[in-house]
Amino acid sequence: MSRLLRICAWLLAAWPLAAFPFEGRVTDGRAGLAGCRVYPDRPHRPPGAAPATPVAVTDAEGRFRLDLAAGDAVLAVEKEGWCRDLAPLVAFRPGLALRPAPFARVERVAVVRVADAKAALDPDDALLRRRLFSREPNVSSVANYVYEVSKGALSLEEGRWTRVRGGGGGRGSSPDATRGALARLAIETVEDPCPRDLDRVDNATGEGRPDGKPDHLWVFARGPARAVTTDPRHLTPLCYMMKPPRRPGGPWPVVVATDQSPVGLLVHEAFHAMGEHRADDLYLDCDHPMTAGVWDLMDAGQYRGWEAPDPAAEGWMDGIGASPSHPGPWVRRDLWYRGRLRDLVPVLEVDGAWEGWLDPLARAPGAHPQALRVADPRKPGAFWELSVRRPWGFDAGRIGGRWGPGHQGLVVATVDPSLLSDGEPLGPVRVVDAHPGSPEPPKPRLPCGRYELDDAAFNLGRGERPRGVDGPLAWEVLEADGLGRMKVRTRLASPPPREVP
Secondary structure, X not given: OHHHHHHHHHHHHHOOOOEEEEEXXXXXXXXXXXXXXXXXXXXXXXXXXXXXXXXXXXXXXXXXXXXXXXXXXXXXXXXXXXXXXXEEHHHXXXXXXXXXXXXXXXXEEEEEEEEOOOOOOOOOHHHXXXXXXXXXXXXXXXXXXXHHHOOXXXXXXXXXXXXXXXXXXXXXXXXXXXXXXXXXXXXHOOOOOOOHHHOOOOOOOOXXXXXXXXXXXXXXXXXXXXXXXXXXXXEOOEEEEEOOOOOOOOOEEEEEEEOOOOHHHHHHHHHHHOOOOOOOOOOOOOOOOOOOHHHOOOOHHHHOEXXXXXXXXXXXXXXXXXXXXXXXXXXXXXXXXXXXXXXXXXXXXXXXXXXXXXXXXXXXXXXXXXXXXXXXXXXXXXXXXXXXXXXXXXXXXXXXXXXXOOOOEEEEEEEOHHHOOOOOOOOOEEEOOOOOXXXXXXXXXXXXXXXOOXXXXXXXXXXXXXXXXXXXXXXXXXXXXXXXXXEEEEEEOOOOOOOOO
């Protein structure tokens, strides 16, 4: 009997998911919106690792039809010049209204590939190009990630592709010791002055004006990434700020990586570059992992992915980082390009006592705030930030198949902007753990040896915690709906009287 059950289970797993037709409509708030690309939001996979996703394009009346599979519950909706949205199926009854994007821009990337004089380039250019620039639905690529988290405002495209040999350090040099030479080599491949087609954006502010620097300059050495393997024989990706020799102006941001670096590491370093290191690292050293964890790209969120569902499988680290987390509200709204994209994340600032709805962070701006900020009376400038995270888009990544209570819902973080740093990270964001002390399986582990708060969300339901307290702030999840929203109540206790010396 047990053998028969195993056979039945195998057949169910192998049987293709039954498709069902879905019809919907997209509008501009008044009339139908033609030319929108609509497709089911499914787990992001590396190029070539998943079947093609069905795509529909809205007609003149904004209508579309898709054959969806069991489990498809959210659709991605895209149109150039409009805010990209991730919307549950119920949002299309009677119609989903898109909003014009506050701006829409294409930024070009100059890529330099470096190979050892005795070795062939691996992977080939075509595969690396897809990992960097593919806009195929649900493919894990840098361009797809930036387009999604900018909610359609920023598109990345290849501007130049140069293949060179050499660029390393002297004999016996560690790979990390060669990164400066690789950054200089990348700079040398760009003519003086920088060509206009590579320079459309002010790298520090994100304004649409040239600043004498390439908008994006990435150089790739061969091999795996040390940030994943922890092997000192491999190179650790890094974003340099390097002053070009014999050129006027300030330093250039240069992303130095390896051609086997997962997308999560690449977009993490690219965020450093887009704003010239204003988007800071949120983590501390491996002895102090309780910071923002997997809830922010600029912390352990860069490692999240879907490729190794079996925690006991050998080589589980090879695929992590294919579905990196979204940046949190503060990073995306205030730090990325120094606030250039702040209108994409509506924030409500309150004194403490509040009750209302929060829209999911992954959605286009709508009727409700996507983040709530409460000033922390204990320290000037510090605040709590509350946001709703759903497993949609790149935020659906996970490691080792872990899911369940705490892995989606209301995320509460303390933010101290005074801890932004030009040097060693100081941990300006700390997520409050909804399930402190919860068991963690021995494998897989992030490079620091932990999952880092992967079950830190407050939610309704079995095994969940709907309430929390941090210092004088208390919060409670009151309700959740089919649109992914959460109704939240907050309360700030009166601070204790200060002692007079």
